[in-house]
Every structure is written in C-alpha cells, then in structure tokens.
Amino acid sequence: MILLTICLTGVQITWTVELAYGNPYLQQLNLPHALSALVWLAGPLSGLLIQPIVGVYSDKCSFRIGRRRPFMLVGGLIVLASIAMIAYAPEIAQLFTGSKDAKRNEVLTIMSAVLGFYCLDFSINAVQASCRSLIVDVAPIHQQETANAWGGRMIGIGNVVGYFLGFLDLPRFFPFFGHGQMRVFCWLASIWFALSLGATCLAVQEKRYVPKRAEKLRAWYEPLLDIGKAMRGMPETIQRICLVQFFGWMGFFPFLFYSTTWVGQKAIGMHKGIGDRGRDSDEATRAGSFAMLMYSLISLATGFLLPMITVRRDEDDGRWVDSHLHPVLQKLKALHYKYLRLPVVWAFAFWFFVALMFSTLFINSVLAATIVIASVGVSWGIMQWVPFTLLGECINYYNDNRTLPRENPSSAQGSSANLISGYGSLPRIDDDDDDDDDDHIPPYIGASTQGIAPSPRASSPTPTTNSTESLEAGMVLGIHNIYIVIPQFFSTFMCSVVFTVFHLIEKRNAPGDKAGDKAVDVLGDLQPDPYDSVGWVLRIGAASGIIAGFVALRVKEVPRISGMGNSGVFAAGH
Numbered sequence: 001m002i003l004l005t006i007c008l009t010g011v012q013i014t015w016t017v018e019l020a021y022g023n024p025y026l027q028q029l030n031l032p033h034a035l036s037a038l039v040w041l042a043g044p045l046s047g048l049l050i051q052p053i054v055g056v057y058s059d060k061c062s063f064r065i066g067r068r069r070p071f072m073l074v075g076g077l078i079v080l081a082s083i084a085m086i087a088y089a090p091e092i093a094q095l096f097t098g099s100k101d102a103k104r105n106e107v108l109t110i111m112s113a114v115l116g117f118y119c120l121d122f123s124i125n126a127v128q129a130s131c132r133s134l135i136v137d138v139a140p141i142h143q144q145e146t147a148n149a150w151g152g153r154m155i156g157i158g159n160v161v162g163y164f165l166g167f168l169d170l171p172r173f174f175p176f177f178g179h180g181q182m183r184v185f186c187w188l189a190s191i192w193f194a195l196s197l198g199a200t201c202l203a204v205q206e207k208r209y210v211p212k213r214a215e216k217l218r219a220w221y222e223p224l225l226d227i228g229k230a231m232r233g234m235p236e237t238i239q240r241i242c243l244v245q246f247f248g249w250m251g252f253f254p255f256l257f258y259s260t261t262w263v264g265q266k267a268i269g270m271h272k273g274i275g276d277r278g279r280d281s282d283e284a285t286r287a288g289s290f291a292m293l294m295y296s297l298i299s300l301a302t303g304f305l306l307p308m309i310t311v312r313r314d315e316d317d318g319r320w321v322d323s324h325l326h327p328v329l330q331k332l333k334a335l336h337y338k339y340l341r342l343p344v345v346w347a348f349a350f351w352f353f354v355a356l357m358f359s360t361l362f363i364n365s366v367l368a369a370t371i372v373i374a375s376v377g378v379s380w381g382i383m384q385w386v387p388f389t390l391l392g393e394c395i396n397y398y399n400d401n402r403t404l405p406r407e408n409p410s411s412a413q414g415s416s417a418n419l420i421s422g423y424g425s426l427p428r429i430d431d432d433d434d435d436d437d438d439d440h441i442p443p444y445i446g447a448s449t450q451g452i453a454p455s456p457r458a459s460s461p462t463p464t465t466n467s468t469e470s471l472e473a474g475m476v477l478g479i480h481n482i483y484i485v486i487p488q489f490f491s492t493f494m495c496s497v498v499f500t501v502f503h504l505i506e507k508r509n510a511p512g513d514k515a516g517d518k519a520v521d522v523l524g525d526l527q528p529d530p531y532d533s534v535g536w537v538l539r540i541g542a543a544s545g546i547i548a549g550f551v552a553l554r555v556k557e558v559p560r561i562s563g564m565g566n567s568g569v570f571a572a573g574h
Contacts (some may be wrong), residue, residue: 001143001150005135005147005153005200006200007127007154007196007197007200009157010189010196011193013165013189014120014124014193015124015162016166017083017186018121020162020166020292021166023040026039029109029113030106039117042118042121043488044489045121046118046121046122047125047488048482049122050126050129051125051126052227052478053224053227054126054474055129055477055479056223056474056475056478057071057474058129058130058474059133059473059474059475060209060211065208067137067209068131068206069130071127071130072127072130072134072200072201075124076197079124080190080193080194082119082120083190085112085115085116085119086112086117086182086186087182087187089109089110092108093105096108129474129477129481132151133474134206135392136396141393141558144392144393145342148385148392149385149389151384152303155303155384157300159299160297161192164293166181167286167289170188171184174187226475227475227478234476235398237558238391238394240554240555241387241390241480242479242480243551244387244548245387245480245484246486247487247551248350248544249487249488250544251357251541251543251544252353252541253492253541254491254495254537254540255538255541257491257495258495258538259291259373260289261534262288262369262534262538263287263291263369263370263373264287264288266287266364266365266369267366287366291369291370291373292373295376297374297377298381300377302377302382306381309340310340310341310342311341341557342386342557343555343556343557344552345382345386346386346387346549346552346555347548347549348549349378350545350548350549350552351545352375353542353545354543356375356376356542357541357542357545358539359372387480390555391477391480394558395473397558398558495541498536498537498540499533499537502531505531
C-alpha cells in the first residue's frame with residue numbers, strides 16, 4: 001500500500017511549490033498583480049482538460065510497461081523540467097540575452113517562470129490522474145478503502161513536508177543547492193518527487209493492455225468524443241459522487257485561496273498600532289503558514305485514525321445486535337454502525353467545514369483563527385479519502401457484476417443501460433483475441449478487469465473479460481475531476497464580486513483616501529481589512545457545503561465482497 005501510494009507525496013509537495021509559494025515568487029520577479037490571475041488560470045484549465053484526456057488515453061494504452069506508467073514517467077520528466085524553469089528563470093533569461101542586467105532580463109525572466117508554472121500545472125495533472133487510476137486498477141474491491149486511505153495519508157504527508165520546508169530557512173540548511181528560498185525548495189521538491197514516483201513505478205506491476213482488432217481501427221480522436229458521451233451515461237451512484245464534489249469544492253476553493261490571507265489579516269489587526277508595515281506583513285505571513293502547517297498535521301492524523309473506525313456496507317446490518325451485551329453498549333454499537341458509514345462521514349466533513357467557516361464571524365485573534373483553520377484539516381482529511389474509495393469500489397464492483405446495487409431501474413432503464421454504447425469498452429486482456437466467452441466472470445474480486453497482473457503470490461488464473469460495458473478508471477476519474485475543477489471558475493467569479501463590492505464600500509466611506517484603495521489587496525502585501533471581506537468570501541463559499549452534505553447522504557455504497565459466496569479467492573500482494 002505504501003509503495004502504491006507514495007507517489008502522491010511527491011505530487012502534493014510539487015503542488016505546494018505552486019499553490020503556497022508561487023504567487024510570492026512571481027511578485028518577487030515583479031509580475032504585475034493584474035497578470036497574476038491569468039497565471040493561476042492554468043490550474044483549472046489543466047484539470048479540466050488534461051485529467052480526462054490522460055484518463056481516456058491511458059485506459060487504452062498498450063505499452064509493455066503498462067497503461068498508467070508511461071504517462072507517469074513522461075509526465076514526471078516534464079514536471080522536473082518545469083520546476084527547473086521556475087527555479088532558474090533568471091539564468092534562462094540571461095542565456096537568451098547574454099546580459100547579467102536583471103532589469104533588462106526582467107520580461108524574459110517572468111516569461112520563463114510563467115511558462116514553467118503552466119507546464120507544471122499540465123504535467124502534474126497528468127501524473128496525478130495516472131497515480132489515482134493506478135490505485136483503482138491495482139487494489140481489489142475489498143482493499144479500495146485501505147488503498148485510498150493510504151492515498152489520503154500520503155497527500156497529508158506531502159502537505160506537511162511541503163509547508164514545513166517552506167517554513168524553514170532553506171538556503172541556510174542546504175547552501176549547496178544555491179541561493180534563494182524558492183530555488184532550494186524547488187530542488188528538494190524535485191528530488192522527493194522523482195524518488196517517490198520512481199518507487200511506485202518500480203514496485204507496482206501492470207499487465208500489458210491488448211486491444212481488440214476493432215479498437216485498433218478507431219481514429220485517434222474518437223476516445224475524446226467518448227468523454228462527452230460518458231458524462232451523460234455514468235451510473236447514478238457515480239453521478240451523485242460527482243455532484244457532491246461539485247458543491248463541496250465550490251466551498252473549498254475560497255478556503256484554499258484565502259485562508260492564509262485571513263489569518264494574516266487577524267495578525268495585522270492585532271499589531272496595527274506598531275506602525276512597522278514590513279514587520280507586520282512578515283508576522284502575518286508566518287502566522288498564515290503556521291496555521292496551514294497545523295491544518296496539514298490534523299488532516300494527516302484524520303487520514304490515519306478515522307478509517308480505523310468507519311463501518312462498511314458489506315458488514316452484517318444486524319451484527320451490532322448482541323443479546324449478551326448491556327443495552328447501553330448495544331445502543332452505542334447501533335449508533336456507531338449508523339453514523340460512521342462513509343456517506344455519513346463525508347456529509348459530516350462538509351457540515352463541519354460550514355460550521356467552522358461561519359464561526360469566523362466571531363474570531364478576532366490569531367490563536368482562534370489558527371484553531372479554526374487547523375480544524376478544517378478534519379474535513380480535508382476525509383475529502384482526500386472517502387470519495388476516491390467510493391469511486392474505486394463502484395468501478396470494481398460494476399466491472400465484476402455489470403450493475404450497481406440499489407440503483408433506480410427507472411432511470412435510463414438501469415445502470416447498464418446508462419452506459420453509452422462504445423464508451424469504456426474493455427476487451428480481453430489476455431493474448432487470445434478470438435475467445436468469445438462473453439459470460440466469463442473474473443475468478444477473484446477486483447482483479448482486475450482493468451488489466452492488472454495478479455500478485456506473484458496469488459495462485460488465481462489470469463482475469464479476463466470480454467464485456468463491452470465496463471467502467472474504466474482513467475475515464476471515470478477524469479470526469480470526476482471535471483466536477484472538481486469547474487467549481488473553481490464559479491468560486492473565482494464569486495470572490496471577485498465580493499471583493500469588488502467591499503472595495504466600493506471602502507471607497508465610498510473613505511473618499512480621496514488612496515490608501516483605502518489597497519485595503520483589500522489579497523494578491524500583494526497583506527493590508528488591514530476593516531470590513532472582513534476575506535471572511536465573507538470564506539462564509540459565502542462555504543454555504544454550498546450544506547448542499548454537498550445532503551447529496552452525500554444519498555450516495556449508495558457497494559458491497560466490497562460480492563458474487564463469491566464463501567469460497568472466493570482474493571488477489572493479495574499486488
């Protein structure tokens with residue numbers, strides 16, 4: 001499990017290069033504030049385009065080394081090159097101009113850094129999509145929860161390491177990597193990324209995908225058309241998971257963008273009488289970074305502890321009834337079974353987040369603000385584990401049973417009919433292309449109709465399938481990511497409207513005061529925010545989490561053990 005998911009630590013640390021420290025670095029290079037927003041459009045654009053495209057083409061990749069690994073390796077090389085472009089932007093500009101004059105090279109330096117961030121966004125999305133699909137491919141259905149819990153833990157570790165490294169004076173500890181905090185951080189992130197990705201690629205085995213003759217005749221662009229068809233034809237359970245993510249992330253994006261700003265402004269408010277703007281801004285930045293470090297630690301702890309106490313559907317619904325137990329203990333077991341199922345835990349994550357964001361109305365100190373931001377780590381830890389577990393189990397269960405349980409048969413005549421003909425067709429993965437055993441069922445659960453080699457320790461025969469209606473991990477996770485990315489555009493628009501309104505209020509109440517024009521400057525140096533505009537952005541955005549929680553309760557779990565009776569053989573040790 002560790003080797004399968006450790007690649008996500010490198011992915012997450014690489015994200016922190018951009019999300020946590022990218023904007024200060026670009027401001028240091030004198031990028032105008034107005035152009036910063038254009039740079040950060042790369043994130044949603046890459047997520048909207050790259051993950052579905054990589055997903056659908058990796059599903060059909062027939063390289064000997066596997067389906068996901070080629071995209072992980074090529075994407076990984078581009079990630080490393082992109083980080084180098086960011087770290088050495090001044091030197092790249094100097095190479096082209098032949099001059100050491102920083103002012104003369106400024107435009108080329110900015111262009112190199114911006115291009116590096118765009119390439120980083122697109123390539124890291126490709127790697128992330130492949131890593132997530134690999135987890136669904138390799139882990140059998142009964143291990144999807146464990147595998148995705150480890151995935152969430154690895155993301156938490158990446159967050160902690162990333163924020164901790166950014167908190168240190170890196171040039172002092174690693175002078176051999178050069179000067180400048182960002183350059184040293186890029187070096188460390190690159191090394192960690194390369195080692196973690198290499199560990200997963202070397203340790204996890206994939207079986208070569210062998211396409212059918214009909215698939216070889218398809219035009220190169222036809223898989224792209226399948227993405228739109230598949231979005232309309234997903235089973236109801238997966239559609240609900242995507243809908244939860246849509247409303248949930250609409251609330252979380254403002255938090256990710258502006259939580260450190262909000263903590264920093266509380267710090268500035270407490271020191272407004274000092275009069276040293278530079279020192280105040282430094283203290284505010286450190287306060288925000290410390291809050292996010294605490295948030296990452298709590299997220300990591302949640303990812304380790306909560307999966308140990310959740311209850312799954314394949315457990316007997318009446319198991320908690322035990323006549324030998326005291327009635328109070330029976331009641332406690334009943335509550336445990338009722339309220340610690342994954343959909344309920346997921347709904348709690350959103351509602352807890354909403355409560356924390358609305359509590360910001362009453363926060364006036366840095367300590368209280370830090371506690372609120374750190375507590376959001378509970379919700380974040382759940383969000384990095386539960387939806388991917390539910391999706392992975394749905395994909396594997398559907399591919400073993402060709403239906404999802406307890407779906408509404410009146411909607412498009414059942415889940416099988418919901419799949420558009422031609423989408424997600426999964427031909428045989430063995431070498432016999434002429435075997436037409438359409439009714440063959442894989443000899444063990446989770447084996448993988450996704451084309452994964454069984455463990456060397458497993459004695460089960462090679463899984464095969466000839467169905468034309470299968471759910472493929474890359475396609476499903478790519479579409480799932482679209483539902484995560486689209487809310488970012490809505491959140492960005494909402495934030496712009498709120499900041500504009502408060503900016504106009506500020507100008508009306510302080511006519512002619514030029515300093516007032518900068519009171520809500522969330523892109524540059526932290527400024528006093530007398531109207532708490534950032535707090536209102538957090539609260540308004542979080543309101544959508546209420547809807548996400550109610551939809552989460554309607555998500556149906558699938559049994560992790562199905563169609564095997566008591567004699568099923570599980571593939572272990574992938």
